[in-house]
Amino acid sequence: MKVEIMIYVYIAICVSMILYNIIYVFILKHxxxxxxxxxxxxxxIVNRQIEILKNGGEIxxxxxKYLCRVLDRTAGITAFDKALDNVFxxxxxxxxxxxxxxFSVFEYLTHRxxxxxxxxxxxxxxxxxxxxxxxxxxxxxLITVLFDLLxxxxxxxxxxxxxxxxxxxxxxxxxxxxxxxxxxxxxxxxKLICDGLMFYNGDIAALKNKFFESFNDYxxxxxxxxxxxxxxxxxxxxxxxxxxxxxxxxxxxxxxxxIRYFEKFPVQxxxxxILNLAENLEGRTWEYxxxxxxxxxxxxxxxxxxxxxxxxxxxxxxxxxxxAISCEKLGYTYQDLINVFDGPDRYAREIMRYRLDRRNAxxxxxxx
Amino acid sequence: xxxxETLKLIFDIIGTCFIVYLIGYSTxxxxxxxxxxTTLYKRKMQxxxxxxxxxNYFVPITIVVPAYNEEVTVxxxxxxxxxxxxxxxxxxxxxxxxxxxxxxxxxxxxxxxPVRRPLHRSIECQPEEFIYESHEQKVPxxxxxxxxxxxxxxxxxxxNAAQYPYFICMDADSVLQYDSLxxxxxxxxxxxxxxAVGGTVRPSNxxxxxxGKVKKYRLPKNILACMQLLEYDRSFLASRILFDKFNGSLxxxxxxxxxxxxxxxxxxxxxxxxxxxDMELVVKLHSYCLTNKIPYxxxxxxxxxxxxxVPEKLGDLKKQRKRWHLGLFQTMWKHRKMMANPKYGxxxxxSYMYFLLYELLSPFIEVFGVFTMVWAYFIDILNLPFMLLxxxxxxxxxxxxxxxxxxxxxxxxxxxVKPKDCFKAIMLCFFExxxxxxxxxxxxxxxxxxxxxxKLDWGRIERKxxxx
Numbered sequence: 001m002k003v004e005i006m007i008y009v010y011i012a013i014c015v016s017m018i019l020y021n022i023i024y025v026f027i028l029k030h031x032x033x034x035x036x037x038x039x040x041x042x043x044x045i046v047n048r049q050i051e052i053l054k055n056g057g058e059i060x061x062x063x064x065k066y067l068c069r070v071l072d073r074t075a076g077i078t079a080f081d082k083a084l085d086n087v088f089x090x091x092x093x094x095x096x097x098x099x100x101x102x103f104s105v106f107e108y109l110t111h112r113x114x115x116x117x118x119x120x121x122x123x124x125x126x127x128x129x130x131x132x133x134x135x136x137x138x139x140x141x142l143i144t145v146l147f148d149l150l151x152x153x154x155x156x157x158x159x160x161x162x163x164x165x166x167x168x169x170x171x172x173x174x175x176x177x178x179x180x181x182x183x184x185x186x187x188x189x190x191k192l193i194c195d196g197l198m199f200y201n202g203d204i205a206a207l208k209n210k211f212f213e214s215f216n217d218y219x220x221x222x223x224x225x226x227x228x229x230x231x232x233x234x235x236x237x238x239x240x241x242x243x244x245x246x247x248x249x250x251x252x253x254x255x256x257x258x259i260r261y262f263e264k265f266p267v268q269x270x271x272x273x274i275l276n277l278a279e280n281l282e283g284r285t286w287e288y289x290x291x292x293x294x295x296x297x298x299x300x301x302x303x304x305x306x307x308x309x310x311x312x313x314x315x316x317x318x319x320x321x322x323x324a325i326s327c328e329k330l331g332y333t334y335q336d337l338i339n340v341f342d343g344p345d346r347y348a349r350e351i352m353r354y355r356l357d358r359r360n361a362x363x364x365x366x367x368x
Numbered sequence: 369x370x371x372x373e374t375l376k377l378i379f380d381i382i383g384t385c386f387i388v389y390l391i392g393y394s395t396x397x398x399x400x401x402x403x404x405x406t407t408l409y410k411r412k413m414q415x416x417x418x419x420x421x422x423x424n425y426f427v428p429i430t431i432v433v434p435a436y437n438e439e440v441t442v443x444x445x446x447x448x449x450x451x452x453x454x455x456x457x458x459x460x461x462x463x464x465x466x467x468x469x470x471x472x473x474x475x476x477x478x479x480x481x482p483v484r485r486p487l488h489r490s491i492e493c494q495p496e497e498f499i500y501e502s503h504e505q506k507v508p509x510x511x512x513x514x515x516x517x518x519x520x521x522x523x524x525x526x527x528n529a530a531q532y533p534y535f536i537c538m539d540a541d542s543v544l545q546y547d548s549l550x551x552x553x554x555x556x557x558x559x560x561x562x563x564a565v566g567g568t569v570r571p572s573n574x575x576x577x578x579x580g581k582v583k584k585y586r587l588p589k590n591i592l593a594c595m596q597l598l599e600y601d602r603s604f605l606a607s608r609i610l611f612d613k614f615n616g617s618l619x620x621x622x623x624x625x626x627x628x629x630x631x632x633x634x635x636x637x638x639x640x641x642x643x644x645x646d647m648e649l650v651v652k653l654h655s656y657c658l659t660n661k662i663p664y665x666x667x668x669x670x671x672x673x674x675x676x677x678v679p680e681k682l683g684d685l686k687k688q689r690k691r692w693h694l695g696l697f698q699t700m701w702k703h704r705k706m707m708a709n710p711k712y713g714x715x716x717x718x719s720y721m722y723f724l725l726y727e728l729l730s731p732f733i734e735v736f737g738v739f740t741m742v743w744a745y746f747i748d749i750l751n752l753p754f755m756l757l758x759x760x761x762x763x764x765x766x767x768x769x770x771x772x773x774x775x776x777x778x779x780x781x782x783x784x785v786k787p788k789d790c791f792k793a794i795m796l797c798f799f800e801x802x803x804x805x806x807x808x809x810x811x812x813x814x815x816x817x818x819x820x821x822x823k824l825d826w827g828r829i830e831r832k833x834x835x836x
Contacts, residue, residue: 007758010762013398017401017768017769017772018768020402021775021776024409024776025775074417078416119414119417119419122417122418123417123419126418126422154419156414156418156419156421157419160422163422187559189556189557189560191427192557195425196423199423317488321488350484350486353484354483354484357483358485361481361483361503365503365504
């Protein structure tokens with residue numbers, strides 16, 4: 001009898017699985033169809049409003065109310081996005097004007113979306129970022145809500161919100177947003193911050209100055225992320241980086257970022273420090289010597305040559321490798337390095353020969 | 369009379385054990401398919417609502433391609449890797465002492481030149497015979513020819529040569545989908561301490577791919593390959609997603625997985641003595657991180673796809689499954705301390721026990737079950753109509769769950785299948801559950817015969833040129 005019950009349960013599960021499959025196919029099909037028809041309908045509606053704007057009119061309150069009602073639903077906002085995408089491509093100028101005039105709708109929606117499921121919330125800042133809705137309008141209420149969204153557990157919600165805030169192009173807002181991310185206990189990958197900051201198109205000098213004014217307010221990781229962003233975005237901050245490099249109390253990760261900065265942007269004042277870091281460990285970790293040896297490729301000179309040759313015989317594989325790469329990049333030849341090739345250190349010979357052979361092969365490939 | 373009663377009692381006990389076993393498996397399958405399908409649908413919803421990285425972030429990756437006698441496919445494989453939509457990666461092909469022209473094919477096709485490159489040997493492996501490089505391609509391409517030492521040894525050599533912090537291991541007969549690297553790095557960006565990410569492996573037989581994109585999707589014409597496709601969908605949808613929910617994945621397919629180099633080196637790299645080096649590495653990572661109290665997670669990227677050829681001949685399939693089963697046994701045995709050990713949490717209690725009972729011991733249990741039924745029938749204590757009905761319902765149940773997995777996968781990765789193929793899947797899933805499964809149970813049962821000889825064997829199956 002018990003086994004029979006089990007068989008009935010199995011049958012019920014089988015039937016429910018079939019139903020699950022069928023229903024889901026229908027839901028997907030229906031959703032696709034309604035998205036297409038909904039976006040077409042929206043396109044017509046938005047186009048009509050844009051026509052009114054072109055004729056010198058204004059967006060009606062009725063239309064704004066309609067937007068408030070429809071965009072509150074996921075199906076509505078996705079259809080609106082699809083429609084706006086098409087409209088924007090055809091007429092970017094008036095679409096921007098349309099969005100400016102309907103700003104109050106987004107302000108209203110912010111408070112509606114904040115109470116939704118995090119999946120749905122993430123879509124809202126995405127729209128704000130995509131159409132740069134915050135670029136010309138500043139709303140205290142809206143920004144406060146966006147700052148709250150930065151504390152979301154959903155990484156996409158935080159990421160879309162950051163982009164929306166970057167699009168405002170205000171250094172204070174950007175730094176405050178980064179401060180919130182920094183103090184938040186939820187993990188946010190450093191790559192997302194460093195590369196994400198590239199979307200900031202505002203006043204870079206102001207951002208840089210304000211950041212260095214409050215440099216110590218950020219965690220080590222966040223400081224490294226922002227310094228790396230400056231390096232990737234080619235933002236010069238030689239004096240600030242130099243004082244970081246010379247400050248012996250500074251955290252090693254921040255030092256590494258500064259050394260890499262001076263590898264990319266060689267500055268003569270940094271050279272003695274880098275030479276010293278490459279030559280002497282003085283109780284520091286091996287990473288210092290590795291990174292400084294790599295940076296020496298940007299500082300040609302006798303002292304550099306001497307240290308690089310010495311480091312080719314380092315007991316650390318990474319130091320040896322970086323030393324060989326720096327020698328290669330500085331254009332040293334077999335003749336320059338004859339003492340290495342005639343010397344007793346097999347490891348130094350092998351790594352150096354490989355780098356020089358590789359340089360030759362690369363230049364031949366370029367010629368070919 | 370007394371003997372008959374004893375026999376009946378024995379059969380009753382066996383029957384009860386089987387029912388408990390079947391209930392356990394059915395519940396697992398049900399939960400995993402439902403959770404798997406729900407996760408895929410949620411992922412689709414996430415994409416629709418822009419819960420994804422709208423821009424590309426590049427985590428540097430080394431792709432390690434171990435190759436042994438792969439002259440037919442290796443050039444095409446590298447060609448497909450060079451078309452990947454990703455900026456920051458390098459390709460390292462490790463020729464494990466092939467007896468054919470694998471290395472020469474690559475050297476000629478990509479105009480590679482010999483270099484005397486010293487390697488940083490963080491993990492022990494057989495010495496290299498020569499190294500070639502090419503810098504004329506979109507990304508650096510390296511070929512290392514080494515003394516034969518098996519797949520694990522070739523992978524360890526690849527790790528030693530890798531210049532980037534993450535490496536991908538893949539098979540030389542597989543093709544990565546154009547966006548697979550982007551998808552594979554997503555878990556690394558989403559979560560902290562990700563040490564490994566597994567991708568989804570899909571059979572590529574009769575699928576037309578162009579520059580890593582699916583041009584024409586259809587089910588394989590070969591029935592055996594088609595049944596394996598259903599099996600892959602069930603396995604990748606079901607168990608992997610479920611185990612992923614509690615960081616309990618014990619397998620990342622050797623055909624496509626990404627690992628954090630630093631952690632793999634610290635754990636000791638791939639094991640030379642195991643045939644299932646892919647599974648062994650994942651179990652080892654669990655063991656290493658849990659023992660040393662290192663926070664970690666092993667993730668599964670459902671939408672990072674690798675296309676691979678599955679065997680079309682029963683002989684090849686038998687060889688492959690024997691190898692997999694032996695690898696499973698060796699891994700389970702090597703890490704037996706994890707079994708139901710509270711120190712290893714859910715990995716020891718749930719994942720390990722599942723693999724022990726429903727993967728490693730399943731062929732023994734299933735074949736024993738068949739013999740018991742036959743025996744019970746001959747001594748006339750089997751209610752045959754009831755048993756047949758029970759088996760029929762059980763098979764239908766499994767088939768429906770397999771189909772659910774198949775359709776969930778199709779619907780959520782935007783592939784379209786012709787009605788003819790749907791019909792084929794419906795027909796074959798029942799056959800897969802009732803026939804192929806039992807054939808494979810017998811095959812896996814015989815996996816242990818002469819296994820010492822096969823230790824460093826690459827497990828060859830017949831290769832065909834791919835439609836890429």
